[in-house]
Amino acid sequence: MCHTGSMPAATSPLRSARDRARTEITAEILSTARRHLAVDGAAGLSLRAVARELGLVSSAVYRYFENRDALLTALIVEAYDSLGDATEAAVAASAGRPPLERWVDAADTIRTWALEHLQEYTLLYGSPVPGYQAPDDTVVPGTRVSLALVSIVVDAHAQGLVHPPPIGHGPVGDQLRADLTALAALIAPGVEEATVISTVLGWTQLFGLLGFELFGQTRGLVSDHRAMFVTAAHQMGAVIGLG
Amino acid sequence: MCHTGSMPAATSPLRSARDRARTEITAEILSTARRHLAVDGAAGLSLRAVARELGLVSSAVYRYFENRDALLTALIVEAYDSLGDATEAAVAASAGRPPLERWVDAADTIRTWALEHLQEYTLLYGSPVPGYQAPDDTVVPGTRVSLALVSIVVDAHAQGLVHPPPIGHGPVGDQLRADLTALAALIAPGVEEATVISTVLGWTQLFGLLGFELFGQTRGLVSDHRAMFVTAAHQMGAVIGLG
């Protein structure tokens, strides 16, 4: 949209009625779709159903989203941002506290978000939605959670608070070493290789355990899932060397 | 379901032609379904498509499976058994070798199976299939992999080869302690609580990392996934105290 000299400022409250309507209806479509997603899951998300609930004819939705995939993509980005917000807020709030506590805290925050947004979590971290291929737009928002977690380790490292216990991780091949070096340069400059490995593993551990809990693999084995999760985060934080 | 005929000698080689045909066609339906599953995933598995490929009318399949869910259940059980076989074989083959090597080996076997049976793995460990509720029949076959992994720790423990490094896992609440005690009694009698915790976490770690690899979360971050996985298994084995 191209505003010329005669127009008021770009984000002016004097936008045309059409513009306002478009923004609002786009938001309504998204929030309705989000609610449907929460109930039926991604595979059950239907353009027609969303349109129906909004009192629109199904084809009208195509004025706002190119197709079903575009709507799904928007929901994914929203969900990543929501989880990213929550995690970043937790990490920011715990600044200055002992690293291990911060790590456990962040993990618990992620778990809480996942429980409250089961289908969104599934959309982000579950198996791929059949027929849907996530475009690159979702990559950046997807990294926020991980970056927030990593920043705890980076902070601790900067303060000299990372003291990894002597635990082997076996030989590291050339290619893996290259991967890890690139990764460290990108998100955690200066942090030791072993710590990078442990951090990546801690990250996957959290999501692995969470998936087991949410998708029912530990059904009947564990009753206090939160305690199990916190214990896991604690141990993994210790392995990373956070305290 | 009408799977059992009213024959006197159930496993006799002189079974009637009808009986033989039923066994064979049931197997053909399953293997066709398995192939479709491998291509389209669980959500895309269609009774009609399976029937079509076998030259049957769709309603004929109902002579063999009560409905689509029953077919899916059979596939799940088959898949768990296939993975269970592979894991148990690897664990048996490594008997006598150092526990850490056995653990890494078993993990690698699981990963290999998952790569070769992507959709089956997804069916077992991915997000739930919409509208499908796994019945209890799938629970027992599902435990075989975990039991095989645990047996490595149990063997090592029996030989006095478990020496966990001094890594904290934080306070353990009453309920979690009860969970762990029950779990230990069931699958690893005599093994210390800390080891049980680490073993459960090692188990979730493997599947968490595997999920990340298979479902694309580490896309672009890690190129040598196998090395990453083996390193993870190695470190987790060390945390458990296997060597």
Next chain:
DNA sequence: TGTACATCAGTGAACGCGCGTTCACTGATGTAC
């Protein structure tokens, strides 16, 4: 300011698709006497 034209949100009908499941039926296979 008023008028002519351009933009675009929303309509309603249609296309083409595939699915799970039920049901009355036929004809081949199996069983009892």
Next chain:
DNA sequence: TGTACATCAGTGAACGCGCGTTCACTGATGTAC
């Protein structure tokens, strides 16, 4: 052994469902002069 009856695999048509997407259209809103 032959015959009468019972079982049951497979048929074909139908029910009822919902989906994504396209397209020519209308009428309201916005823009340029």
